[in-house]
Amino acid sequence: MIQKAKTTKIAFISLLAAIFLATAGGFFVFGDRAQAKSSVTKWQKKLEQSGIDPALWQKCLPKVSRSEYLRVLKLAAGGGVQPSTDSGSLGPEIAVGLWYFEKSEIKDDPFKIDANKDYNIRKSDGGEIIATVSASLTTRVTYTEDGNLKVYSSIPDRIVGGEIWFDAADGNNSDLIFDAHRPGDDYDNFRGKIIMNYYHGDDIYHGSTTQVSQIWVINKLPIEQYVWGMGETTGTGPTDHVRVMTTIFRTYGDWYIQNATKYKPLGFKIRSDSGSQIYGGYDWEKDHPHIKEAADDTRGRIISYKGDPVLAAYCSWTDGKTRNYPDRKNYPYLKSVKDPYGKKKGLKPGQAGNHMWGLSANGALGYAKHGKSWTWILKHYYSKTAISSAY
């Protein structure tokens, strides 16, 4: 009898435990599923409730993730990577330093600019419009004194401050092309906005403390259009190699947008020469159409490490292997890997600009010729990274 009661008790407790576990499990599982399902709309609901302009997050639908929610919040707050308001999926804008005039140079031979459609002359980015000018009319700019620039020719003489912006009169800068009439250079047509910026101070550009006065010509445009005009390649190699290079150009540019401060006093983020990466603008883009094709194939794709865009350092050649970057703590993905196809005999690190960090362009070309995909190549040279969509 006692044995029977004991058995019944055990069975009863077992039953209760089974019911409890099944209930808890069901709650655990289905509760989570419900939560997961609601998380699709949870972040969306938060956005809706926040009153943020739906235009900022409509492209995240139908499933708004937490990271997208945070990104939209940042955008709405005016911080973070901001896509140009008129650039759509062409990515955030990058300011590229094209060239500069000495004061005496621009006085002797003024800066000249016209465009393929009517354009505005402004005092600042999105600021007061000084004038709207017909496409065919050439505007001239020269230096006057005390850091001021003078605009003339297309409009009555007007002395402005040390900054002038040129952008599209119809608000659409994506199909705007300026002819900046660069002295002695045929590659002088540029998409997007053109800025002139007066600078006085240390010669940052040449890395000296000599006091200089420079009037910089700057091109500000969405990063996709920037990539289309990259002069680092002709785009004539295997398709996957060109895809590798366009992804690197984009990632490299993105790193500069987000992190560069060196040229801030001059008014731009990145140089247009080999000091950063060579940019030839719209003329280069026209002459080398495969670059744009590869950029379109990889649009918005960047190399990332733990969710952050990487510093996509690259060079032409190595001595058979790439090198560890000196700051391993912050750039752990720039580690030494073999580079059989990029090997150049007798080459030493640093020689002819070959720092041997990150990717070697000729090594990547060799891998592409041997059938490796663009994503494989990128992940080979940038260790433990992912290919992400930035926009």
Place this chain on the structure above:
Amino acid sequence: MKKAKYIFVVLYIIAALAVAYFGYSVVRERYFSPEKKGVEKIKSDGQNPASDQASGDQEQAASASDIDNTPPTNGQPNVQTADCDNNCKNFKDNADNLKYCRQVCGITPVTPKNSEGDCANLTGLDRDSCWRDLAVSKKDFSICDKISDAKLQKVCHNRVTEEILN
């Protein structure tokens, strides 16, 4: 009764297995998903070509800038990229905050420094700025680690990188 006992035990085991089965997938999704880890690991020795295309196609949003993500320390204001774009105008009413913002954004140019002695007697933001100037002058990342403010330390590392890559 023995039979009933067995039935209850079997029910118990089934329930436990069910919880384990569903629980595993939930735990995996919550704590071990690729999105959480943020990185897709591959072999860098070239042994994994078959999965490359698929892995390369993963959609993963890259996060915003380091300037925004790295929190300031020492009670400094949280300078955002937008503040740099407008030349720190939001901080113009507070000289200390303005000075900090200009440092973060790189508006204050680097002044060449020769040795640690140049920075030794300084304090606070002046000292941090001095370390940055010295790190850039020497192109030495390790000097950035002497900076007490986390955000300025990050800016310093990036600035030295610019110097090296130029």
